[in-house]
Amino acid sequence: MCEYRLSAVAALSPPNREPKPVGSFQLTELTEVSIASVASRNTFTEECGQSFAQFIGVDIPAIGQFVRGAVHSAFWSAPGQWFVLSSHNTNEELAGDLKDAIGSGVSVSEQNDAWTCFELTGSGLNSVFERLAGFDVHSFSTGDVVRTTIEHMGCFVLCLETSNLFQLLVARSYARAMSHAVLQAFQSSAALEKV
Amino acid sequence: MIIPHPLLGPRDAQEFTYLGDASLLNRPDWQAENADAAFYDYQYLRNNPAGVHRELWFHEQGDRSWLIVTRNTVTHEILGAELAVDVARDMSTKTETGV
Known part of the structure; x- marks a missing residue:
């Protein structure tokens, strides 16, 4: 096992790293x-x-x-x-x-520091991905993965539970931009739920 | 345009980048007698057909595979797509066996 003298930091610095709930959706950076x-x-x-x-x-x-x-x-x-x-x-x-x-x-x-892994939870995440990406999220079910673009950023989308639990891998340098894009899509989808 | 990826199914052309004529797979032999002329042709001379055209597309925002897409340049109808690696392998097999 390596011996470290420097502290590892996550892609998002606090307070951006705190889980972000928006309506029933939540975005979390998985640092481990x-x-x-x-x-x-x-x-x-x-x-x-x-x-x-x-x-x-x-x-x-x-x-x-x-x-x-x-x-x-x-x-x-x-x-x-x-x-x-x-x-x-x-x-x-x-x-x-x-x-x-x-x-x-x-x-x-x-690839440890090349990618940042986000977890998206919530009921009805399909409506969020409809806004974010061009793949057919409604044909996506547990165990499916796709490499696609979100706001011009290349990423992997993993479906852990149909429409309710996804993981998103994006280049670490895009972590803040991706977090911003996802939170905006959360807000749009959450706003529609209230209508 | 929607490109029918042989492995991943229909994908938006936005995910791809275009390289050019599929004849680029036929790289000339650099040790041949006429290598200069062959590379001049390879590099600069292209057919520009109004109609069916085989061309190389790279699935940059997907599985990073090279495809040969057959497209009608007049109607933009996509007539088929195959993995470039399979086509190149077939070509080298034919060259080796002289078929």
Whole structure:
């Protein structure tokens, strides 16, 4: 385990980091997420796939899907490429562990500080994503993932529970802008609920 | 325009960036005798058809794959889309086997 002498900071500084409830919706920055990307090389074999599945504890996610194991979760990001998410407290060295587990058939990159993970909760989040993004959120159900744009920012949208619980991964440098965009969409959707 | 992504289904053209004619996949052999002329053609000369055109599109705001989209440049009708990697693989197989 590494020895740190500097304090880690989240993408959003207080008070922006506090969970933001708007009507029935809430936006929270998840600061305790370890992220790594896995890209298959030409030498990727069936054994590599099995080692990968064994590491995450479930089958490798299919196209446009994400899966959750006991410790790790993973989602498909491109042909032959996946993202793996875990707890930062217990799996800080996720990228190294993945590389050790799968071997030379893949390239693994640590993504911990590249992405910020937001959690969106609330009843009827579909109306929020209707405002934010161009994908068909109404055909989206638990376990679906899409890479798309929100306010010109590239991001991953993960559906953890149909219309009620989503996670949003966006480049860390866009965290404030994305938070602002989501909160505005919350306000628009919450205002309509009152009508 | 809606582009029918072979893996992800119909996606808005906003998510893609356009590169150009699909003939760019046929990169000339740089060691060939006529490499100068071949690269001049490759780099600067393009057909500009009014009608069906095969072109390269990059799914930048999606799964980052290159597609070959067949599009009618007059009507903007999209006639099909396939993964460029599959097309390139087929091309190299045909070259190797001489078919």
